[in-house]
Amino acid sequence: MELGFFLIVPFSLLICYFLKKLWLISHNHNQNGESRVNFPPGSRGLLPYIGETLHFVAAIYSKHGFYSFVQARHLRYGNCFKTHIFGETHVFVSSTESAKEILSNDLGKFTKKYIRSIGEVIGSESLLCASHKSHKLIRRHLLDLFTSRSNADFTKQFDELVVKSLSKWEYKENVVILDEALKMSCKAMCKMLLSLEDENEVYMLQNDVSCVCQGMLAFPLKFPWTAFSKGLQARNRIMKMLEKMIQERRARRHSTVIHDSKDFLQCLVVGRECQPSSSSDTEPTLTDAQIKDNILTMIIAGQDTTGSAMSWMVKYLDDNQEVLKALQDEIHSLEKRVTDKSFLTLEDLNEMIYAAKVVKESLRMASIVPWFPRIALHDCNILGYTIKKGWNINVDARSIHCDPTLYRNPHKFDPSRFDNEAKAYSYLAFGVGGRTCLGTNLARIMMLVFLYRLLTAYKWEVTDPDSSVESWALFSRLKTGCPIRITQVYNQTN
Numbered sequence: 236m237e238l239g240f241f242l243i244v245p246f247s248l249l250i251c252y253f254l255k256k257l258w259l260i261s262h263n264h265n266q267n268g269e270s271r272v273n274f275p276p277g278s279r280g281l282l283p284y285i286g287e288t289l290h291f292v293a294a295i296y297s298k299h300g301f302y303s304f305v306q307a308r309h310l311r312y313g314n315c316f317k318t319h320i321f322g323e324t325h326v327f328v329s330s331t332e333s334a335k336e337i338l339s340n341d342l343g344k345f346t347k348k349y350i351r352s353i354g355e356v357i358g359s360e361s362l363l364c365a366s367h368k369s370h371k372l373i374r375r376h377l378l379d380l381f382t383s384r385s386n387a388d389f390t391k392q393f394d395e396l397v398v399k400s401l402s403k404w405e406y407k408e409n410v411v412i413l414d415e416a417l418k419m420s421c422k423a424m425c426k427m428l429l430s431l432e433d434e435n436e437v438y439m440l441q442n443d444v445s446c447v448c449q450g451m452l453a454f455p456l457k458f459p460w461t462a463f464s465k466g467l468q469a470r471n472r473i474m475k476m477l478e479k480m481i482q483e484r485r486a487r488r489h490s491t492v493i494h495d496s497k498d499f500l501q502c503l504v505v506g507r508e509c510q511p512s513s514s515s516d517t518e519p520t521l522t523d524a525q526i527k528d529n530i531l532t533m534i535i536a537g538q539d540t541t542g543s544a545m546s547w548m549v550k551y552l553d554d555n556q557e558v559l560k561a562l563q564d565e566i567h568s569l570e571k572r573v574t575d576k577s578f579l580t581l582e583d584l585n586e587m588i589y590a591a592k593v594v595k596e597s598l599r600m601a602s603i604v605p606w607f608p609r610i611a612l613h614d615c616n617i618l619g620y621t622i623k624k625g626w627n628i629n630v631d632a633r634s635i636h637c638d639p640t641l642y643r644n645p646h647k648f649d650p651s652r653f654d655n656e657a658k659a660y661s662y663l664a665f666g667v668g669g670r671t672c673l674g675t676n677l678a679r680i681m682m683l684v685f686l687y688r689l690l691t692a693y694k695w696e697v698t699d700p701d702s703s704v705e706s707w708a709l710f711s712r713l714k715t716g717c718p719i720r721i722t723q724v725y726n727q728t729n
């Protein structure tokens with residue numbers, strides 16, 4: 236009787252298995268129960284909702300960070316694969332053709348999508364989360380602020396700030412580039428957006444922004460001790476501060492006292508009086524909620540990315556002394572021409588031809604924003620595979636940046652590869668299309684000014700070469716933060 240039972244169970248399971256297979260074949264479905272159309276390769280995991288979520292979370296905590304999850308599957312399946320995480324299907328694509336189709340989005344087949352916790356913490360009116368229609372309006376208003384005049388003002392402001400910050404290193408031996416770069420980029424954003432300069436206020440805002448960033452990545456659990464709740468609380472404090480500032484700006488508008496702060500907030504509050512507007516006169520101005528959410532968005536988008544990029548750049552230069560030498564030669568010859576002036580100008584930066592390539596190559600190698608999330612609005616076909624409406628489709632910028640058919644010897648740090656124009660859609664450090672980074676020029680300015688001042692003020696060497704990445708970070712960040720040992724450079728003028 237017992238033996239019979241032990242034979243019947245596996246036998247029945249076997250029969251069930253074959254029946255299911257027969258059913259799937261007759262109904263034109265594959266083993267996962269999907270219709271036999273050509274879906275991208277990849278695994279949906281063993282359990283329905285969980286899918287490959289646990290693998291993804293394990294990658295987040297690994298030495299190589301969350302991107303290692305994508306990288307492993309890219310190696311296994313190629314330029315297009317699918318996975319199932321947090322109950323949703325995600326497709327990753329990494330060819331220039333697919334990047335063009337998705338990012339240019341000429342046919343309106345895709346839209347941007349962020350997970351719920353991101354939307355709640357950064358705000359539903361943020362450029363990152365707003366509906367297609369609102370996004371267009373907000374983006375047009377913000378674009379008006381990034382003029383050549385504001386770039387020129389920003390160059391001077393940022394240079395002043397870097398000179399001041401670097402002078403404080405004089406009595407230090409060791410400096411962590413990421414910490415210093417985050418402070419500098421946060422101060423720069425506060426000044427440009429809000430004319431906020433008070434050290435304490437900037438410090439408090441930086442802490443709140445960091446809580447918001449952590450909340451954006453956290454599980455949306457609203458208990459007082461969770462990162463998500465802390466992110467929301469920090470957001471509320473920032474919103475209150477911005478509300479107060481907006482009221483002050485409105486009051487100033489009617490006052491007879493002349494104020495010279497023409498920061499971004501002022502321009503957005505006062506509207507087209509301040510802007511040589513390209514947006515039509517009939518276009519609605521932004522609501523307070525839109526202004527507040529997008530000031531917060533710009534602080535986050537501008538601070539963390541640029542801070543991380545600077546620390547990667549210093550690490551790559553330290554790892555590649557011959558590049559550092561060529562860069563030093565360029566900067567020292569420029570230094571001879573600019574020493575008489577107090578601060579760098581945009582024209583000076585335009586002369587930093589090799590340095591600009593160093594910046595570009597650092598951003599390619601680091602791929603600070605490793606993939607760009609979108610969602611398919613209709614069933615469609617990408618690289619010969621069927622993509623279902625509602626699936627997440629991510630353009631894997633990092634794989635494109637490391638594709639040996641696009642970049643020879645892609646893991647070598649070689650700025651001179653940009654002597655020639657890169658192939659269309661192969662360089663995605665700032666994205667492409669209607670969602671391209673608004674701060675591309677600002678980021679370049681910050682990185683060039685920082686390079687110039689670092690190389691002319693100090694000699695340095697990285698003291699911890701570890702290239703592990705931080706586990707829970709919004710953007711790709713070095714875990715060590717890139718610590719350096721510095722010695723001051725004394726030139727003839729000292």
Ligand code: HEM
Binds near residue numbers: 603665666667
């Ligand atoms: C090295 C520094 C930076 C990098 C690598 C970077 C990268 C990017 C990328 C890749 C995107 C597009 C993402 C997508 O298409 O899904 C983006 C969007 C954006 N970036 Fe940056 N960024 C940097 C600095 C800045 C700065 C300084 C600002 C300052 C305002 C800024 C503001 C924005 C905004 C507002 C968006 C959203 C644009 C939209 O959705 O229409 N970024 N950035």
